[in-house]
Amino acid sequence: MDRRKLEENIFKGMMIASTLIVVGSLLSVFIVVILKGAPALSISMLTQIPKGGYYLGKEGGILNAIVGSLYLAGGATTISFLISLPTALYLHEYAGRRLATLARQSLDVLWSVPSIIYGAFGFTVMIYLGMRASLLGGIMALTLLEIPIMTRVMDEVINTVPLRLREASYALGATKLETAWNVVARQALPGILTAVLLASGRAIGDAASLLFTAGYTDNIPSSLFDPVASLPLALFFQLGTPFPEVQQRAYASGAILLVIVLSLSIASRLLIKRFTKYVIR
């Protein structure tokens, strides 16, 4: 009897210790990055582009990266949305079982592909098309990244739309398109927004796919064919320099990136909560 209790208590202790270790380390990531980054944040950091030379210039801020990331994520999210929503709706209302299973499985597989592969692939396409590293290239790569995430999350969300709603629509003589658009999409709207937030959060934070495809620059791109800076790459490139001013920019990028991504995450979480509040399990 005592032996059983002893074993239970030992394991309980180990469990709590593990929890503390895991939670502690994850929190330390947040703390370290913010602690280093917050002092580097200033109005000039946020509103100026780097000056004085091929990203080793000591003055200026990270506006190039902030705007660049917004352009990249905005473009990729839009295009991805235009592909993902129809796909998700199609899978739900129209597709036969075989196509649906094939599509879902290949999207699941795509989800776990490391983003560097998208970068490599994007690169081969760009070479083939004669493109150089540019905003457009980066958008393409990020779109590939976002599609599986957005589609699958939308797919899951649309699945929770109760059958009787769709039945009601069909019973009134609506076509599939009308049902899909007016009933299903509308019912699932919060979930669809969640999918968008989730996917764009992932895209904003990604560096590997942009290495090959988006290039880097101190300036804000004025056309789709200009190279573009991004927060993750700003962090990556500027971290290893011997110049503290440049390092400061890296830390600032890190802090801002973290805040943006976490905000998107929290927003999508709140949306999910609101969405499932009325769903019956």
Place this chain on the structure above:
Amino acid sequence: MFKPHVSIEKLNVYYGEHHVLKDITVDIPERRITAIIGPSGCGKTTFLRSLNSLIDLVDEVRLSGKVLVDGVNIYDNGVDVTSIRKRMGLIAQMPNPLPMSIYDNVAYGPRIHGVKDRKELDQIVEQCLRASSLWGEVEGRLREPASKLSMGQQQRLCLARALAVEPEVLLCDEPTSALDPISARHIEEQLITLKKDYTIVFVTHILRQARRLADYAVFLYLGELVEHGPAGEVLANPKEPRTQAYLKGEIS
């Protein structure tokens, strides 16, 4: 004639605000089959589960009163819950075999209580499978997953598993309601055989089953103990009007 084995005194059970069992006081006789009858939702299952302290698993449950086994209140602070449960075997309504082989299902109980010797376990497994009349059907395939058995066989396996920890009392919650008639009869026959050595308490909503098996009957209605006594009396000549109404089928 009826020596009490388990004595329940002023048992009250609350699920949150809901008063499920109201002031139950009754003695369960030793080595007899006691049937708990009554309409659905009247607290029969709750009653059964308060006898082996299994209702503690649910949150928001409050309990007052005493359940005495051989004079010791199982809800006293110093009492070890796991050893109480060892003494009260439970057979649930839906067969719930553990995710293991047939052999391991029966051996699980003895193992967790310290039995390690292989030969001893083999013996226990065979004995208990015989006692629940399953041995003949599984003798050659003890290593197969329990999930492969039919429902009736699974329920007999659960019986064997319960017997393996050498309980004194068997608590059965509508043990045959999920089974086909033939398997149900098997279980009933086993219970009759087992009453020589065990105190058996079973919940049922099948009056005919109660008449077939019970020595002692307890009628619960809406959480209250309406009537109890030797089965012959309660089931044939009940004193309480509510019991009469239930037996006639007027309330269910």
Place this chain on the structure above:
Amino acid sequence: MNTRRLEDLVVAKLMFSATVLSSLIVFIIAFALFQKSTPILTTQPLSELLLASSWHPWKGEFGFYPFIMGTLWVTILAMALSIPPSLLMSIYLAEYAPIKVRGIIKPMIDLLAGIPSVVYGLWGVLLIVPLVRDYVAPLAGVSTTGYTVLAGGLVLAIMVFPIIISISEEVIRSVPQQVREASMALGATKWQTVKHVVVRTALPGIIAAVILGFGRAFGETMAVLMVVGNVPRVPSSLFDPGYPLPALIANNYGEMMSIPLYDSALMLAALILLLLVLLFGVLAGIILVRIKRRYTVG
């Protein structure tokens, strides 16, 4: 045919195209990478490339062995470090933690799962590398810059925690109550029930979670790249620098066009990485099906 039906048909066709396109992406990528790898594959057999240890692109030597080893070292270390605490924590959250505690910790873990790789890398450079250099290595009597396989493994382990934990915890929680009850009714303690019955039932899901974590660790690029040293030699100890496959691809995109066959070699590396990650996914699926078949009850 009235306009409603026409509209329905046309849009359906468009949606169909979108769906087919999405499904084919992974195949298109694999194909393109393969195409780009063929130049180097025609110069040397694959087995030679995979087992050769010398990496001197300007001499035309492309031995992938150090990178494969580097990947293995870092990934296996990360999994070894992360599986035990993750499992224990999942069990704790699912079975023992008070509701309030779970309500705070679980969302926190999910939130932290979204942290970008480069940010983990930043943290690694600021915290882990000095930790290894100034504390761990001296304890082992070794002197190092801190940019080591150990640092890579530690950072990866932290990154993998949320995946394993969130899936395992869900799976453990979804073990049906009847099975738990059956064990408790026999007089088992809570821990015995958890150890012998609950975890056993949840095993397929837990294994799937681990494999998923493995796959993620394998392909993780930026964070590891920033702390692992990037020296193209086979690591011989935890305190050596390493050079995993994704890092190889990421670091050298700049030079790849200027040396013949370099780009083809990197595309081959990408292809290998892709195939390995796909393999993990398939493996996870198969194991899940096999175990489920063998052990589920009811």
